[in-house]
Amino acid sequence: DADVTQTPRNRITKTGKRIMLECSQTKGHDRMYWYRQDPGLGLRLIYYSFDVKDINKGEISDGYSVSRQAQAKFSLSLESAIPNQTALYFCATSHMGEREQFFGPGTRLTVL
Amino acid sequence: GENVEQHPSTLSVQEGDSAVIKCTYSDSASNYFPWYKQELGKRPQLIIDIRSNVGEKKDQRIAVTLNKTAKHFSLHITETQPEDSAVYFCAASISSNTGKLIFGQGTTLQVKP
Numbered sequence: 001d002a003d004v005t006q007t008p009r010n011r012i013t014k015t016g017k018r019i020m021l022e023c024s025q026t027k028g029h030d031r032m033y034w035y036r037q038d039p040g041l042g043l044r045l046i047y048y049s050f051d052v053k054d055i056n057k058g059e060i061s062d063g064y065s066v067s068r069q070a071q072a073k074f075s076l077s078l079e080s081a082i083p084n085q086t087a088l089y090f091c092a093t094s095h096m097g098e099r100e101q102f103f104g105p106g107t108r109l110t111v112l
Numbered sequence: 113g114e115n116v117e118q119h120p121s122t123l124s125v126q127e128g129d130s131a132v133i134k135c136t137y138s139d140s141a142s143n144y145f146p147w148y149k150q151e152l153g154k155r156p157q158l159i160i161d162i163r164s165n166v167g168e169k170k171d172q173r174i175a176v177t178l179n180k181t182a183k184h185f186s187l188h189i190t191e192t193q194p195e196d197s198a199v200y201f202c203a204a205s206i207s208s209n210t211g212k213l214i215f216g217q218g219t220t221l222q223v224k225p
Binding site: 033040043048050058059090096099101103105106 | 113118121144146154155156157158161201203205210211212213214215216217218
């Protein structure tokens, strides 16, 4: 079945470290999104991309960067991780012209 | 920008009772309102959505209503079952071109057997 996958699923890192979260999809969707989930705050959009080379900031992009290396891959980087970036991170995809978003399984990131 | 408020943050009901979750949005240009369900340890999944040209939509035990004048929409679950226990998120979207969704804060629904 076509799916959205994320690696790693869990990661513990230290303050100041650079970390990359990867998202891959086999759905053939052109749009990809990165969200973070915090208790009581819901899902907040970090960055989104319509196609390779297209990058757009979301609600909370400070401290994050992204790369869309191919249509099927969208990576999220934390250049210098800080403890308040501890959260559950979700990648999602959608097809142009359709509004349903399909989420990956999530990456739980802990910054000590 | 768009803002979505969701209430209540937690909701506990007895099996068989109904549950209602409410959301309000700020941008009158919003035209798409989905609801996602996230079971414990799982990914969010779309369960129902409504567009601004429709006032109500039903799918078996779940329904969504939209009041554009008041800028609020609600999720109704009837005859709740333990498997309905999950976190529910509402969202709003202005443009199908961007596909951007602004989510509410989430409601944790517990259905007691």
